Amino acid sequence: MTVEQAPNRSLQLTADGQLRHFLTLDGLDRALLTDILDTADSFIEVGERSIKKVPLLRGRTVVNLFFESSTRTRSTFELAAKRLSADVLNLDINTSATSKGESLSDTLLNLEAMASDMFVVRHSQSGAPHFIAESVTPGVAIINAGDGRHAHPTQAMLDMLTIRQHKGGFEGLKVAVVGDVLHSRVARSQIRALNELGAAEVRVIAPGTLLPRDVESLGCSVEYDMQKGMKDLDVVIMLRLQEERMEGALLPSEREFYRLYGLNQEKLALAHPECIVMHPGPINRGVEIESAVADGPQSVILDQVTNGIAIRMAVMSMAMGGQVAERNQKQAGRAQA
Amino acid sequence: MTALLDMNRLLDELEAGLREIMAARGVESPALIGIRTGGVWLADVMRKRLGLEEPYGELDISFYRDDFSRIGLNPKVMPSSLPFSTEDRDIILIDDVIMSGRTIRAAMNEIFDYGRPASIILATLVDLGARELPIQPDVTGKVLTLESHQRVKLRGPEPLHIELQETGQ
Numbered sequence: 001m002t003v004e005q006a007p008n009r010s011l012q013l014t015a016d017g018q019l020r021h022f023l024t025l026d027g028l029d030r031a032l033l034t035d036i037l038d039t040a041d042s043f044i045e046v047g048e049r050s051i052k053k054v055p056l057l058r059g060r061t062v063v064n065l066f067f068e069s070s071t072r073t074r075s076t077f078e079l080a081a082k083r084l085s086a087d088v089l090n091l092d093i094n095t096s097a098t099s100k101g102e103s104l105s106d107t108l109l110n111l112e113a114m115a116s117d118m119f120v121v122r123h124s125q126s127g128a129p130h131f132i133a134e135s136v137t138p139g140v141a142i143i144n145a146g147d148g149r150h151a152h153p154t155q156a157m158l159d160m161l162t163i164r165q166h167k168g169g170f171e172g173l174k175v176a177v178v179g180d181v182l183h184s185r186v187a188r189s190q191i192r193a194l195n196e197l198g199a200a201e202v203r204v205i206a207p208g209t210l211l212p213r214d215v216e217s218l219g220c221s222v223e224y225d226m227q228k229g230m231k232d233l234d235v236v237i238m239l240r241l242q243e244e245r246m247e248g249a250l251l252p253s254e255r256e257f258y259r260l261y262g263l264n265q266e267k268l269a270l271a272h273p274e275c276i277v278m279h280p281g282p283i284n285r286g287v288e289i290e291s292a293v294a295d296g297p298q299s300v301i302l303d304q305v306t307n308g309i310a311i312r313m314a315v316m317s318m319a320m321g322g323q324v325a326e327r328n329q330k331q332a333g334r335a336q337a
Numbered sequence: 338m339t340a341l342l343d344m345n346r347l348l349d350e351l352e353a354g355l356r357e358i359m360a361a362r363g364v365e366s367p368a369l370i371g372i373r374t375g376g377v378w379l380a381d382v383m384r385k386r387l388g389l390e391e392p393y394g395e396l397d398i399s400f401y402r403d404d405f406s407r408i409g410l411n412p413k414v415m416p417s418s419l420p421f422s423t424e425d426r427d428i429i430l431i432d433d434v435i436m437s438g439r440t441i442r443a444a445m446n447e448i449f450d451y452g453r454p455a456s457i458i459l460a461t462l463v464d465l466g467a468r469e470l471p472i473q474p475d476v477t478g479k480v481l482t483l484e485s486h487q488r489v490k491l492r493g494p495e496p497l498h499i500e501l502q503e504t505g506q
Binding site: 042324 | 397399400401405406407408409410412413414415416417418446450451452
């Protein structure tokens with residue numbers, strides 16, 4: 001299995017470098033990633049007000065298109081859109097049009113005809129959001145909410161926001177991503193973001209059977225022994241064991257995996273004393289992580305959820321802003337011609 | 338032009354005007370809010386001059402602007418910070434320059450999302466006219482009429498001074 005190819009950079013950005021789709025972190029430079037984090041900081045403040053809403057996307061329609069089930073990601077996207085004052089439509093595609101034989105393209109064109117401004121897309125096929133942005137509905141802002149094993153860029157960015165909050169920045173940080181890297185779209189986006197933002201070292205810690213073959217090419221070192229890998233860590237990011245995606249015998253047993261790669265207090269004690277513990281959820285307690293650690297003082301897992309709303313508000317408003325700015329420039333150009 | 342814009346004199350005018358209107362309205366402990374960036378510097382100065390103990394608030398109106406659908410999101414947005422509740426408070430809202438009135442419209446909408454204030458007094462250092470909305474400051478340091486190629490900008494915070502820019506048209 002190889003690391004999957006990224007879509008081209010220009011698809012996501014307007015001519016003057018503003019975001020207009022958010023499909024992958026590939027091709028987005030440190031300045032833009034930092035803009036996203038800074039904008040999200042402002043939205044965190046909005047989330048602390050008595051009225052947690054701003055009028056930015058008032059009158060716009062956001063469609064949550066989830067071809068794969070999700071609770072946390074979908075609900076935080078929904079809340080993010082509502083806090084931006086958008087109208088939100090949630091479509092669980094598994095149970096609607098496609099079961100009547102309608103093709104993906106037809107479903108999307110119908111939604112576009114309903115004057116939708118943004119699609120938030122989760123799909124089991126890598127590259128599906130990219131395909132939609134490029135070929136199906138280019139005038140609709142597309143936000144990738146997780147595609148196959150390729151990318152989950154909003155999750156990675158909310159993780160970056162959480163790290164920056166707790167560590168002040170990325171300079172000199174040693175970060176490990178632990179567990180099922182093979183099936184994880186989050187891991188790819190995280191490693192990319194950490195490298196672009198200037199972390200000192202990114203390690204993956206996993207058994208060989210749960211690593212993609214050319215994992216180092218993502219920009220990380222590999223450690224098979226978790227006891228060694230935990231040394232000096234500032235941040236440890238646990239991944240969920242995605243057993244529903246596993247084909248064949250990649251693991252001897254859950255218990256064996258937990259013994260070798262589960263995060264417990266003894267292993268955490270090997271890291272830097274102020275090491276923070278992260279997990280994208282949903283947590284398999286006693287499979288990847290011990291409850292005492294997940295609920296312990298070094299855990300920032302619930303901060304990640306709060307930050308997820310702010311990051312999604314930032315990305316949605318920036319992409320929508322890029323779309324409208326571009327549309328206006330085109331209209332102005334046409335008026336002059 | 339520079340002589341007309343003696344900063345101390347403008348600040349004296351602003352302070353005197355604020356004291357007068359506060360006395361007339363019976364406002365004793367107002368909450369000060371400055372609009373980023375110039376308004377925040379002025380809020381700092383006025384807080385000291387009026388002898389207010391409470392820290393002032395800082396407003397970034399980027400999420401409330403009415404030109405999002407034309408130019409998109411301001412990439413340099415910073416968090417607003419109001420270290421007090423606006424509910425039932427008498428607010429003094431300060432900005433450096435008023436022109437169209439659109440910034441103040443956005444700022445008032447944002448303030449109401451923090452709670453319903455008892456009243457708002459609007460103070461601006463310079464009023465350039467050219468209003469597009471029915472919004473007028475209660476207190477102004479100076480009313481100015483500029484030529485179409487001229488702009489003014491408050492520079493600061495130390496020292497605070499007004500810069501007259503010729504756009505060369």
